[in-house]
Amino acid sequence: MSDPAARHIRNVIALLTTLLLLGGCADLPAPSAGAPADGQDDVGQGPDDGSDAPADPGAGDDAGTPGDAPHAPDAPGSGDGSGDAPAGDAAKVAVELDEWTVAAMPETVGAGTVDMTASNVGEAPHELLIVRGTADELPLDEDGAVDEDALNADAVVAEIERLAGGAEGSTTVDLEAGDYALVCNLVHVDGSIIESHYDFGMVDDFTVTAAD
Numbered sequence: 295m296s297d298p299a300a301r302h303i304r305n306v307i308a309l310l311t312t313l314l315l316l317g318g319c320a321d322l323p324a325p326s327a328g329a330p331a332d333g334q335d336d337v338g339q340g341p342d343d344g345s346d347a348p349a350d351p352g353a354g355d356d357a358g359t360p361g362d363a364p365h366a367p368d369a370p371g372s373g374d375g376s377g378d379a380p381a382g383d384a385a386k387v388a389v390e391l392d393e394w395t396v397a398a399m400p401e402t403v404g405a406g407t408v409d410m411t412a413s414n415v416g417e418a419p420h421e422l423l424i425v426r427g428t429a430d431e432l433p434l435d436e437d438g439a440v441d442e443d444a445l446n447a448d449a450v451v452a453e454i455e456r457l458a459g460g461a462e463g464s465t466t467v468d469l470e471a472g473d474y475a476l477v478c479n480l481v482h483v484d485g486s487i488i489e490s491h492y493d494f495g496m497v498d499d500f501t502v503t504a505a506d
């Protein structure tokens with residue numbers, strides 16, 4: 295009984311040893327690929343988090359302070375931007391169209407963005423052309439109207455198209471310093487009667503001065 299028992303015990307020990315070895319070997323790869331791996335990652339992340347955590351507060355403070363600093367410059371920067379684009383400071387010009395007058399208020403503005411509103415206070419339809427040059431420089435056609443085809447391509451800088459009596463229109467235009475003419479260039483033909491609004495007097499000189 296003792297020999298078989300001893301053999302059995304040896305076998306058991308051998309088996310246990312094998313299992314331990316296998317288990318040990320098996321345990322190492324298997325767990326390391328699983329839980330231990332996570333554990334290591336966790337451990338790794340732990341320290342990382344720890345190092346990140348201290349770093350983050352520092353970076354946070356750094357980011358906060360510089361962050362605020364850039365914002366402060368940004369405000370002046372945007373201020374400069376709005377200064378470059380004087381949209382907020384756009385000059386406002388009201389132009390009254392009537393039979394047979396064009397009247398701008400004011401008649402002089404500084405160079406830059408101009409919000410121009412035309413009001414037809416008359417009964418006939420009128421339009422408004424903003425043309426480079428003074429009224430006496432404008433080429434005329436056989437109807438006594440401004441010959442728009444004879445103007446330089448960029449001479450008409452803006453237009454508020456035909457407004458019925460009582461109507462109002464507006465345009466925003468960036469004007470360089472110089473002389474301009476505000477013109478209604480409608481021509482009404484009634485049989486043999488040709489009515490050029492310009493010829494009837496619908497023109498007003500308008501001046502844009504150099505910006506300060």
Ligand SMILES: [Cu+2]
Nearest residue numbers: 420421478491
């Ligand atoms: Cu007119």
